[in-house]
Amino acid sequence: MNTTLSAILLLSVPGYPLLLAFPALRSRSPWPCHIALLPAVILLAVPAAFSVDLPWLLFGSGLAVGERSRWLLAMAVVLWAAAATLLRAPANQPESNHLTTFFLLTLAGSLGAILATDLVGFFTFSTLMGYGFYGLLVNGGEMAAQRAGRVYLALLILADLALFEALLIVAAVTDDLSFGAAHQAVAPSASLNLYLSMVLIGFALKAGIWPLHFWLLPAFRSARPAAALLLGGVPIATGLLGAVRWLPLGEISSPGLGLALQWLGVGAMLHAIVAGRMQGQLKMLPAYAAIFATGLFITALGAGLADSAAGSRYGDLAHLFIVSLGFGLAVLTVGIGWLAARSPDAIAPAKRAGDPAPWFERWPGAAVRWGAQMGSDTLPRLRGSWLAAAGRLWQIRAWQSALDGGERSLQRWAFAITLLLLLGVAVAFIGALS
Amino acid sequence: MIPAVLYALVGMGLFALGLFALIVHTHLLRKILAINVMASGVFLVLVALAARTRGAAPDPVPHAMVITGIVVAVSATALALALMLRVSAETGRAELPEEPLE
């Protein structure tokens, strides 16, 4: 296969869904969500490693498919195809039209992230995926879904900020932002620890790893079937993939951080078991399974960070782990959905919509209100009062009468001529003196 | 020399007197007269100062100036009087308002 053709194919994997996301461009095609997957399917069918360099894109970017990403791509294609099928259920409504758009945007982001070969490219696609998925969660949903979306969005922004900082750290030491070069550049740099923590926080937020899993539970609780099916394979999997791609595994040994991560992972697994037991809702089972699995992942990641030899081996395994995680969660979700359809009693009703906002939503709200009181309202008020004072000063009668009286007295003959004489005398006197 | 200085001092006195009258009087005719008195004072000063050196013939230049000045003063007085008549016809009083009309 020649390079042009492969480049077009690679580009069209994320590009075609993006194009179809414009409602005008898909109005004629009957199965837009499925058709959008076609380039990816073709790419899977051709068993060769492709890559394309896009020096004009952003700061110079690229796409590639290799041995590891092929598995991830396969997982994604299967999950997306299934979700697309589930999505078709509601008939032609404006909501469903929007939904299709968000679906395709998310799809493009998710596939692009898998193929990206550099930090900025990955960042871009995962951001696209994130915002698209937010739309998928929220669109036409209930109160609970909207709250879940809101939480997800807030965390997404925080995560992007953290990752942006990480990117800046890399960019400060190297101009080449492809994964390999970045790893090599950042490994010996002084701000390695900052970089590692930013990356870990960012992707932990994106993947909903305990204890930063705020968005995970509400999302699982309220997502519609198609979105629920994708939860494991798309946001979580992309988050985990990001951690694997961005961390310089195999280049560094950081035992302290590794140990901390391992403890965190164990904690996550314990939390999943205990909290899952106490919750006792069948619908929430995939959520706790996800927390458990990501905990396991973090434990292994910790081991990989602690020792560079383990790290390089772990890199390969991690991809497979992500693939199976995505599949597993999807199967679990579908299975429970099927159970629920058979016997609705088996699933306890979700919490009612009117429940109070969770703490992580209340506190920032209060902080913002406080900020409004302190920071932004006082200054204009101050200025307003100052202006009012100035206005009053201008209106004071003393000024007015001084100006009026001064002018009136200047208009009098006697006064004016006296002044004139004085002036003449003063000039003569001053001159004669000097 | 002595008479010349005397004339000059008298001229100065006339000037001051006219100035005083100009300030004090409100009637326009009096003001115009005051201006004329002042002018006469200045002319007197000019004529007096023409005798610059004792015994020598007086300098003719100030005299020429005085003649010119008188011409100017006459025409100015004529204009002033005409204007005064118009003012009194228009306002009924031959006085200037202390403050400008609003």
Added chain:
Amino acid sequence: MSWDTGMPLLVLASSLLPGLVIFFLPEERVVTRTTLNLAGATLKLALVGVMIWGVLYGHHYETRLPILPGLDLVLRADPLSILFVALSSILWLVTTVYAIGYLEGSPNRSRFFGFFSLCVTATVGVALAGNLITFLLFYELLTLVTYPLIVHRGTEVARRAGRTYLFYTIAGGTLLLLGTVWLYTLAGSLDFTARGFLSGLDGAHHTALVIIFVLLIGGLGVKAALIPLHGWLPQAMVAPAPVSALLHAVAVVKAGAFGIMRVVYDVYGIQFAATLGVTLPLAIVAAVTIIYGSMRALFQDDLKRRLAFSTVSQVAYIVLGIAIVGPVATIGGLVHLVHQGVMKITLFFCAGNLAETLGIHKVSEMNGVGRRMPWTMAAFTIGTFGMIGAPPLAGFISKWYLGVGALDGGQGWVVFILAGSSLLNAGYFLPILYAAWFKAPPDSWPAERSFGRRETAWALLAPPVVTALLTLAAGLLASAPFSPLQWAHFITTLEYAL
């Protein structure tokens, strides 16, 4: 006079002459007026294209006109001015199309378009100014010709807004004048020179130079809306939408920011400014403005007011990029000059569309508007994400260079300012998007006008869509030749003698 010396004059004339002719056109000569407007805008764009090519190939475009002994009026096209000229001429074309659609059927259009053209002329003059006095001239001219645009509607509110605007800008211009004269008496020259012309001055003058810097920045900061000199900007949004768009994106605030660039790079020279110790305070002022503007935007319900405070914050990014010493941050500041313009003009176009088509002026009225006007809101969405700095849009590129430049220049704290500002940007923009796309639309809009099957008039829809695409392209194709980023690189190599 050869082509090279006449070129800057031609560029000015391409908007000046149509403007002057338009003043005398009767109100009902719509076609002539439109043709003149568009022809002028297109011609200017073509001329600027020629100048870009020429500057790359070493042509020296310069017009000189003596005004005072030893002082000339200089119009010169250097790479920095080309950046600003290109921005203003592209956006002028787009805004002209928009204004034609926006003002269709409203009174006093000849006056409006006349001043509109003069406004662009003044902006281009600001861009092409080759020394401080020429800059001052066009800077003040800009104040004068924007005033009729702000009070265009002739209401009491507009008159007050115009008064506030003038109060600020005239005072600012005065400071600028004072600083310029003082500088002239010290240095004896005012010509913009890459890397500045003051570093050779006697050390005894350094205190005076610091005071002059404060005067100059104070004067320019009024238009660039640095706090506490920003008070006019939110009030000036009573102007018609195309005017707000032009004011916020191209003309007024940009003239201020561009002037700060000139002063820091081409009068003082960034290294010399750093030696004087004036860059850090400037950076702090910019940082405070960034955060303060965003905070205020957070609590505005009026859409245009929210956008106005967002401008306060975003223009300070440019200043921040200037104030950080180092080539990367400079690139960030330069490129944001263009990027902010393209993004903010998109947002104002969209706000105008909402007001004009549905009568929506407030954020709280925007529920579900995405379904009624999907194209407009799609453009708006791109604009807001660009502002937040989401990849791969234009704002991301700017923020990227500012962040890397800050680390590069040893100003790590700036990164936190950027992060905080992104957060606040998201805080005041995303709720709008949420309401527009996900909330249910009301039964009826405040004042709906029907345009048949289209969501609004063509002339209103095309400009925001085009500028939204430009926002996308400026980010995606940042590494392509002739992108704003590449041009900023080009300028930076000159300013730092790399």
Added chain:
Amino acid sequence: MPWLHWGVIAIVLPLAGAMSCFLWPRRAIPLGLVTALGIVACVAGLGWQLVEQGAQRYVVGGWGAPLGIDLYADGLSLLMLMATAAVGLGVSIYSIGYFNREKARYFWPLWMFLWAALNALFLSADIFNLYVTLELLGLAAVALVALAGGAEALTGAMRYLLVSLLGSLFYLLGVALLYHSSGSVDIAILAARVESSPAVWAAVGLISAGLLLKTALFPLHFWLPSTHASAPAPVSALLSALVVKASFYILLRLWLEIFPPTSAVLGQLLALLGAAAVLWGGLQALRQTRLKMLIAYSTVAQLGYLFLAFPLASITGWTGALYMLLSHAVAKTAIFMAVGNILYFGGHDRIADLDRVVQRLPLTVTAFALAGASIMGLPPSGGFIAKWLLLEAAIRSGQWWWGGILILGGLLSAAWVFKVVGYAFTRSRAPHESRAVPVGMEWSALAMSMVAILLGLFASWPLALMEIGLPFGGKGAE
């Protein structure tokens, strides 16, 4: 010596014009216009001559000083003549539409007479001749003010006449003393002979006081606002632009040539009064509710600027003051014309009731705004150049506080200009009757304001003309 003819013609021609307008009142307008064009041509010829040959002195009739009349022309007088020609031409064209037939009969002869007096004043080479021309100027100006008729204008004219005579008498007394102490009235001879003595200082005091009264420097401006506001618009323009400047010209001339060099304290005193005028006039202007009153007070403020150059005592400072004078003359003419149009149009000049005049008289408002830009010193305008030069001189001489006064004054003028322009955009509560303004009046106002702007763009030419004969190169350059 061919140039002489130009100078003499520039004086004789308007006199002849005045006579012919008086004799053939029906043809007054064409006669006046032809004369105006002729004078402009004369001044241009004189300018060309001066550029070619430098400063010139001419002995009228062949009798030299002290008895004969000498004329002297250098850059300073040339600039004043040119300002007069420019303003005069504009006002001539403007007044075609402004005055009805009855008024035109009186206006044209008087105006030509005034012009002759101005030209003669600027060309005079001795201080007594200056007195005569000053008196002629005053009488013509008073008659022109009275032309408006009505109590307000007549009392204004009367007051003006008395003030003018008073000022002239002070001046004449000073001349007498000067003559006594040095035996000549010729400026050049006086410059060589004058020494610092009590008599000379008494003369300086009297002359300064008289001229300051005529120039209406604060606090002696009491007569100016009512007079300028009550006169017909073209006359107000002439008074503000030229007549008050004539006495300033004499002061400047005498200061540069004759006054003893140790007058630094006096310079500070004058600048102090000037600064007070700038602030007081600006504040009073801002408080006015009537347009013409406002403009008149602005003249008070602008005259203050001229005196700021005295303590600076540098070529840049003098050039700045002279440029200020020139651009103010042109700009104020344009403003008075614009205000005249507004008055003609709406029949009133209440600022708050301008009632969207910007839509109905766009050219007039443009003229007002452009001229206003020059008055407040925004670039590109003559006012800006003047302000720049004065600021530069102030900073160079280390007396930056005078620069601060300039800046404050500019802000105050900006405040009143935009107060007016702002109301021109809004609608007033009650509708007003209006009548159409002749096209010529609108265009001449616009043309004058364009000249004010062009003075900023092509400043190097007038500045080069000022150099002829180095009027500031003497004592002032120290």
